[in-house]
Amino acid sequence: MPTPDFALDISGLKKSFDRPVVIDLELKVKAGEFYALLGPNGAGKTTILRMVAGLLKPDAGSISVYGIDTEKDPIATKSIVAWVSDEPMVYDRLTPLEYLEFVAGLWRIDAREAERHSNELIDWLGLRPHANERCGGFSKGMLQKVALAGALVHDPRLIILDEPLTGLDAGSARQVKDVLKQKVAAGVTVIMTTHILEVAERMAERIGVINHGRLVAEGTLTELRARIGRETTLEEIFLDLVGQKEADIAGVAA
Amino acid sequence: MSTPATLSWFAAHEFRLAWRDWLAMTTGGRKVRGFVLFATLALFYLGLHFLANALLGPWISDGINSDKPTLVLVTGTGFLFWTVMLSQALESVTRAYYSRSDLDLILSSPASSASVFAVRTGATAFATVLLACLLASPIINVIVAYEGPRWLAAYGVLAGLGALAAAISVLVTVGLFRSIGPARTRLVAQIIAGIVGAGFVIGIQAVAILSFGNMNRFSVLQSPEFVAATPDLSSLLWLPAKAALGDLGATLLVVAIGFGALALVIRLTSGSFAQHAIAAAGVSATRVQQTASTRPFRKSSQRHALRVKEWKLLRRDPWLLSQTLMQILYLFPPALLLWVSYGQSAGTYVVVIPVIVMAAGQLAGGLSWLAISGEDAHDLVVTAPIHPRAVLVAKIEAVLCSVAVIFAPLLLLVWIASWDLAWITAIFVAVSASSATAIQLWFRVPMRRAMFRRRQVASRAATISEALSSIMWAGAAVLAAGNSWLAALPATLALIILLAAWALSPKGKRV
Numbered sequence: 001m002p003t004p005d006f007a008l009d010i011s012g013l014k015k016s017f018d019r020p021v022v023i024d025l026e027l028k029v030k031a032g033e034f035y036a037l038l039g040p041n042g043a044g045k046t047t048i049l050r051m052v053a054g055l056l057k058p059d060a061g062s063i064s065v066y067g068i069d070t071e072k073d074p075i076a077t078k079s080i081v082a083w084v085s086d087e088p089m090v091y092d093r094l095t096p097l098e099y100l101e102f103v104a105g106l107w108r109i110d111a112r113e114a115e116r117h118s119n120e121l122i123d124w125l126g127l128r129p130h131a132n133e134r135c136g137g138f139s140k141g142m143l144q145k146v147a148l149a150g151a152l153v154h155d156p157r158l159i160i161l162d163e164p165l166t167g168l169d170a171g172s173a174r175q176v177k178d179v180l181k182q183k184v185a186a187g188v189t190v191i192m193t194t195h196i197l198e199v200a201e202r203m204a205e206r207i208g209v210i211n212h213g214r215l216v217a218e219g220t221l222t223e224l225r226a227r228i229g230r231e232t233t234l235e236e237i238f239l240d241l242v243g244q245k246e247a248d249i250a251g252v253a254a
Numbered sequence: 255m256s257t258p259a260t261l262s263w264f265a266a267h268e269f270r271l272a273w274r275d276w277l278a279m280t281t282g283g284r285k286v287r288g289f290v291l292f293a294t295l296a297l298f299y300l301g302l303h304f305l306a307n308a309l310l311g312p313w314i315s316d317g318i319n320s321d322k323p324t325l326v327l328v329t330g331t332g333f334l335f336w337t338v339m340l341s342q343a344l345e346s347v348t349r350a351y352y353s354r355s356d357l358d359l360i361l362s363s364p365a366s367s368a369s370v371f372a373v374r375t376g377a378t379a380f381a382t383v384l385l386a387c388l389l390a391s392p393i394i395n396v397i398v399a400y401e402g403p404r405w406l407a408a409y410g411v412l413a414g415l416g417a418l419a420a421a422i423s424v425l426v427t428v429g430l431f432r433s434i435g436p437a438r439t440r441l442v443a444q445i446i447a448g449i450v451g452a453g454f455v456i457g458i459q460a461v462a463i464l465s466f467g468n469m470n471r472f473s474v475l476q477s478p479e480f481v482a483a484t485p486d487l488s489s490l491l492w493l494p495a496k497a498a499l500g501d502l503g504a505t506l507l508v509v510a511i512g513f514g515a516l517a518l519v520i521r522l523t524s525g526s527f528a529q530h531a532i533a534a535a536g537v538s539a540t541r542v543q544q545t546a547s548t549r550p551f552r553k554s555s556q557r558h559a560l561r562v563k564e565w566k567l568l569r570r571d572p573w574l575l576s577q578t579l580m581q582i583l584y585l586f587p588p589a590l591l592l593w594v595s596y597g598q599s600a601g602t603y604v605v606v607i608p609v610i611v612m613a614a615g616q617l618a619g620g621l622s623w624l625a626i627s628g629e630d631a632h633d634l635v636v637t638a639p640i641h642p643r644a645v646l647v648a649k650i651e652a653v654l655c656s657v658a659v660i661f662a663p664l665l666l667l668v669w670i671a672s673w674d675l676a677w678i679t680a681i682f683v684a685v686s687a688s689s690a691t692a693i694q695l696w697f698r699v700p701m702r703r704a705m706f707r708r709r710q711v712a713s714r715a716a717t718i719s720e721a722l723s724s725i726m727w728a729g730a731a732v733l734a735a736g737n738s739w740l741a742a743l744p745a746t747l748a749l750i751i752l753l754a755a756w757a758l759s760p761k762g763k764r765v
Contacts, residue, residue, distance in 0.1 A: 053637050079639035089631040091563070092703075093570035095544050101551045105559025106638035115551040132544050134570075150634065 004067035007031040007158050007189035008052065013061035015213075021047045023213040025061065029191055029206075031157075034184045036204035037193045040242050044213040045193040049160050052191075053083035065158055079107065082151035086163035088143035092136035096127050096146045099135065100153050107154035114153060121149040125175055141172035148176060152183070159183060161192040165199060177203060201234040211242045259365035264373040272377070302392040310393065314400045320499050323481050328495040330475040334454055335390065336415050339382050341451030343416075343423040346378040348443040351427065351527075352534045361528055371527035372520050375424055379516055383416030404500025411497045411505060414512030421515040428523050428530065436533040441572045452583050459587040556640045557648035564625050564652035571624075571703070607675065607735050608728035610664055611682045615724025618657045618687035620706075622694035625649040628703035650691055657687045675735055682731035689723045689752055696759035719755035723748045 006028050013025040021044045029035045039045045050056040052063055054074050063070040070077045090099055097118060104114030122131050125145040130138070135146055144164060151159060159180070165173045180190050181203065194200055200207055201221060209217040209224075217224060224237050257263060277288070318324055350371070360370050387409060398405045426446065430439040462473045474480055485491055497504035554562065587609075626649050629635060635645055661683050669676035697716035726748035733741035 053633075055633060055636055075639045075641065077639075078637055081637065083633060083637040085633055089633050091567060091630050093567050094563070098544075098566070102559055102563045103634065103638075104551065105554045105562075106556055106635070106640060108556060108639070111551040111553040118551070134544060 004064075005030060006064075007033065007066055008191065009062075009064040010048070010052070011062050013048070013051065013063065014059045015044075015047055015051060015056065016059055021213050022051070022058075025213070025215055027208060027215055027218075029189060031066070031189055032184065032187045033189055034180070034203055034205050035189070035191045036200035036207045037191060037210060038195075038197065038200060038207060038238055039193075039210035043210045043242075045210050046162050048210070049083075049162050049191065049193060053081060053160055054078055055083070079154075080157040082154070082156035082159045084144075084147050084151045084159070084161045084164050086166050088140070088147035090135045090143055090146050090150070093134050095132050095134055096122060096149065097131050099146060100149060103150040103153050109154050117153055117155070118149070121152055124179060125149055140167040141169055144168060145172060145175065148179065152179070156188065158189045158191070161190065163193055163195065165194060165196055197234045197238055207234070209238060209241045217241050259363075259369070261369045261372060264365075264369050265376070268373050268377055299388075299392070303395060306392040306396040307399075310396050311400070314397060318397070318401055318499070320496070322484070322487060323476065324499075325487070325492045325495045326481050326484055327475050328498055329492060330458075332411070332415070332494055332498065334458075335386060335412075336419060337450050337454045339386050339416055340419040340422060341447045342385065343378055343382045343419040344426060344443055344447035344450065346381060347375065347420070347423040347427050348440055348447075350374040350378065351431075351531050352440050357531055358535070361531060367528035367531070368524035371524040375420060375516070375520050375524075378423070379417045379420035382419055383413050386412045386416055402500075405498070407500050407502065407505040408498040411494050411508050414497075414505075414508040414510075415494065417512035417516040421512075421519040424519045424523055428526065431526075431530045431533065436530065440534070448583065456583060456587055556638070557644055557651070560635075560645060560648035561652045561655070564649060565656070567703070568621065568624065568652075568656060607668075607679050607682070608732045610661065610668075610679055611686045611731040612724045612728040614657055614661055614683040615686035615690045615720065615727060617660065618653060619690035619694060619720040619724075621653045621656055622650070622691040624703055624706060625653050626691075626694050627698045627701050628706060629700055630703055632700040646695065650695070653691055654684075654687060657683070678731060678735050682727055682734070686724050686727040686731075689727065689748065690720045692752065693720045693723065693755050693759075696756055699760075715755065715758045719751050719758075723751045723755075726751060 008027065008029040010025055010027040013022055013027075014020070015022040025048065027048075037045050037048070047056060051058050052065070052070065054070060054077065058071075065077045065081060068077045068080075091102075094102065100118035100121070101114065104111070104118065109117075122128050125148065127142070127145055127149065130142065135143060138146070144167075148164070161180075164176055168176065177199070180192070184190050192200075192204075206218065206220055207224060208215055217227060219227070221234060221237075224234070224241075225231060228237055228240050361367055390408070390412060394405060394408045397408075427439065427443055430442055434442060458474050493504050494508050497508045626646065636642070638645075665676055665680050665683070668679050693716050726744040729744035730741045730748060733744065
């Protein structure tokens with residue numbers, strides 16, 4: 001079966017809670033791409049990603065991951081997708097190795113292969129000294145690394161990360177970024193939301209800006225600069241695109 | 255408006271939070287719901303008065319003497335009540351140290367932590383007294399109606415004993431902090447609370463079983479041998495009973511002792527509150543080292559991986575273990591009754607079957623909540639390539655296997671006595687556990703396992719239907735054991751309760 005060009009293909013996606021949160025979204029992410037999804041708080045980024053991961057049902061529209069319709073074949077989709085949220089969800093009373101063994105069981109990974117890969121990830125993320133400690137007393141950074149290891153242990157083709165660097169110290173953030181870069185180099189697709197624009201600027205090949213549930217701009221940094229017509233930072237571009245610049249300045253002045 | 259950060263200011267703050275919490279919990283923000291609930295509770299409260307009248311009326315209609323047997327009975331019953339008060343106070347005081355909510359904010363402020371502690375300990379005493387008064391008031395009010403207003407003094411006794419229970423709870427908690435440290439204090443305090451709450455009841459039941467062959471604790475308190483063995487009437491032991499019987503001097507003394515002890519304990523221990531609360535906060539950062547595993551990863555199916563995970567988490571949850579221990583503790587009297595009645599007629603065994611069936615339902619309800627709703631890595635499990643139904647099946651299997659392992663020894667004891675009764679018990683244990691599990695399944699709402707205490711608040715319909723179905727299955731079991739066709743009646747009621755629970759559950763709203 002030929003590999004589809006797009007790792008993620010979203011079309012006409014809609015989702016409402018008490019108000020519309022995602023409105024007629026069209027989004028395509030190429031296979032092997034590092035894509036950053038930016039937007040102000042409440043723009044709908046997390047809702048979009050949760051729908052892709054199968055954690056929320058869309059009201060309308062379609063999502064396809066590597067050519068697989070998430071609605072029609074959720075199990076096949078989930079087997080190639082990994083989800084990492086901003087709040088690492090791991091079990092307090094399991095050790096990192098036990099957690100990875102559990103994840104490998106859920107993704108039906110061969111036990112020997114899972115063990116080898118788990119140990120690699122444990123070393124890679126600097127968790128070796130804590131491999132046999134229960135996660136209960138871990139710091140946020142360590143928990144995030146355990147969650148990331150869990151996301152990688154089944155070799156996903158698409159990794160979705162929602163604010164993965166929030167609350168991490170510089171060292172942990174660097175480790176997470178390095179791992180993601182290596183995964184992209186190996187052909188894995190990474191989609192990440194972040195409020196740290198510098199990270200998006202440095203790591204992402206393409207950037208999408210969401211505002212009020214709509215994709216208001218998309219492209220490489222150069223393309224986005226061209227769109228607003230001046231050579232400037234991503235922060236300036238972002239504020240310009242979401243219309244926050246004037247409001248914020250007015251707020252500070254007040 | 256009082257001056258900020260003073261004792262009265264903190265008291266007003268705590269009262270406001272407690273009131274809003276209670277309103278939210280009972281009404282869910284809907285006035286009609288609140289009205290219906292209050293009306294139901296008022297009717298229930300009235301019904302308790304009728305029940306108390308039916309039970310006590312024949313006994314007190316000829317008047318209550320202040321003789322020794324009466325004092326023994328009142329003291330024994332009062333002590334049973336007080337142990338429950340002490341148990342509740344211990345739980346509340348422990349929470350005051352460990353519950354974080356606004357404690358970090360208050361402790362990091364320049365306000366006096368001693369004032370916060372005084373207010374929270376006072377609130378514990380108040381809540382303990384309030385609950386005790388609510389529970390005891392139908393009995394007291396009925397006695398007042400027959401015997402006159404002197405019995406109103408019993409409320410004073412409850413207040414004094416509640417304050418004493420809060421004072422002792424603080425001393426026990428602080429003692430635990432100093433002797434075994436903050437990491438173990440919470441668990442040990444919970445175990446002590448459970449043992450205190452159940453210990454006296456179970457102990458007296460054990461004596462009743464061994465001496466009289468039944469589980470009625472009043473058999474002991476009313477036996478002439480026991481009455482004769484107690485101290486004479488001049489002993490201080492009878493002070494609360496004399497106070498409850500309307501002796502004004504004794505009432506004042508009990509109230510003074512209770513509240514004096516509470517004031518003294520607050521004064522002595524409030525200074526160390528901040529220190530212990532901060533130590534308790536550090537417990538969550540403590541890392542637990544598992545023995546480094548040398549065994550390789552095991553090949554397993556998805557469902558087996560889920561089952562193993564559930565069992566591991568249940569086994570490593572000290573709070574849950576303590577709760578399970580408590581459930582098993584309550585099973586001690588029926589187990590003892592089985593033991594002493596070994597080889598006797600089947601009639602004796604019939605007494606223990608409903609207790610076992612009810613306990614199975616309650617235990618399964620708790621375990622099911624932990625396995626089904628209390629999923630700490632909810633996103634991970636939902637995003638795994640496994641059908642949601644398979645996840646639920648695996649979790650249910652984990653729960654029912656755990657229940658089977660816990661109840662197997664008791665069923666074995668019944669089996670030794672009677673093969674038929676063992677089968678009936680096993681079937682109703684399975685049905686009761688399955689019903690509780692089904693209810694938890696229908697009302698499932700993803701939450702952190704740490705929210706276990708709040709599960710009853712999360713869905714009162716689930717809690718009530720779980721308890722009622724266990725009771726009905728227990729009733730059906732005992733009638734079935736007695737070969738009565740009437741077993742069909744509670745069984746039908748249990749099914750109706752299950753049907754009602756299913757209808758009330760938020761079905762179809764999940765992904």
